[in-house]
Amino acid sequence: MKLLKKLLAFMILLFLLACGYLGYKGYQEYETALSAMSMEEMEQKIQSIGNYTKLEDLPETYVKAVLAVEDKRFYRHFGIDLIATCRALVNDIKAMAPVEGGSTITQQLAKNQYFSQEKKVTRKIAELFMAFKMEQSFTKDQILEMYVNSIFFGNNYYCVGDASIGYFGKLPAQMNDDECTMLAGIPNAPSVYNPVVNPELARQRQQQVIRKMERCGDVFQGRR
Numbered sequence: 001m002k003l004l005k006k007l008l009a010f011m012i013l014l015f016l017l018a019c020g021y022l023g024y025k026g027y028q029e030y031e032t033a034l035s036a037m038s039m040e041e042m043e044q045k046i047q048s049i050g051n052y053t054k055l056e057d058l059p060e061t062y063v064k065a066v067l068a069v070e071d072k073r074f075y076r077h078f079g080i081d082l083i084a085t086c087r088a089l090v091n092d093i094k095a096m097a098p099v100e101g102g103s104t105i106t107q108q109l110a111k112n113q114y115f116s117q118e119k120k121v122t123r124k125i126a127e128l129f130m131a132f133k134m135e136q137s138f139t140k141d142q143i144l145e146m147y148v149n150s151i152f153f154g155n156n157y158y159c160v161g162d163a164s165i166g167y168f169g170k171l172p173a174q175m176n177d178d179e180c181t182m183l184a185g186i187p188n189a190p191s192v193y194n195p196v197v198n199p200e201l202a203r204q205r206q207q208q209v210i211r212k213m214e215r216c217g218d219v220f221q222g223r224r
Contacts, residue, residue, distance in 0.1 A: 026125025030133075033114040033126065039137040042113050046146045051161030053172045055145040058160065061177045065184035066148060068212040071105040075140050079106045079131035106131040109147045153183070154190030154197075167195055178206075185209040 037045075046052070055063070067074055073081050081104050103111070110130035115123050134143060153163035163186070164172040168179050175183065185205035186193045195202035 022121050023125060026122045027129055029115075029122055029126035030129035033130065034133065037114065039133065043138070043142075043146065046113075046150050049149065049159055051159060051165065052149050053145075053159070053161045055141050055148075057171075057173045058148070059173065059175050059177075059180050062160075062172065062175060062180035062184060063144070064216075065181050065209050065213055066144075067105075068216040069184055069188065069209050070108070072212075072216045074105050074144065077104060079135040080104060080128060103127075104131065105147050106134050106143055109143060109150065110134060112150060151187045152190050153186050154194040181209045181213070182206045 071081065073083070107127055110127050111117070114130055115127055149159040149161070152158055153160070155166055157163040157166050160172050160183070163183055164170060164175055167183065168175060182195060182202060185208065186195070186202070188205070192198060193202045193205045
């Protein structure tokens, strides 16, 4: 019995040491990325793109659709959605494979601007540190605005302005509800939900967006 307790204590110690090591390496990766590009430089880089769109120039339906499908608790969390993360972890364990993501809009922005898409623990930890930094440096509206102006929509469109003009021939502010819900669903899998290449799949994704919006009637709670 004593031997078993010692073995258990040793295993716990190894686990804590491993966590500490990974946390340290992740923090180093975060510091390296931030030293290469500051928060201010990242913001300026995104704002310098063509067809940059201010949040107030986006239709309410589009903003609500994005929040519903990407991060319904965006205005309530501190950069990490613990509920979504735990749910994704449980589903991944059940499937014995990474089948669901729990990343917030802030985490996605951090990953897209500072890190590669490589799936490794230290990169994920660095992403968490960067998300915390972003939440300290910007308002929620600023983060959301930068996010929609820097994500991929397929067809070589890398911001909501380009996508709206490219797919619908109009500025984002001119989009109707149908176009808003269509566009909000594309970034999840741009090559699959491209409305030009796969119109039927794009419509199916749009219906998923609408159903999620219906379940998220309080999605704007806490905004501003």
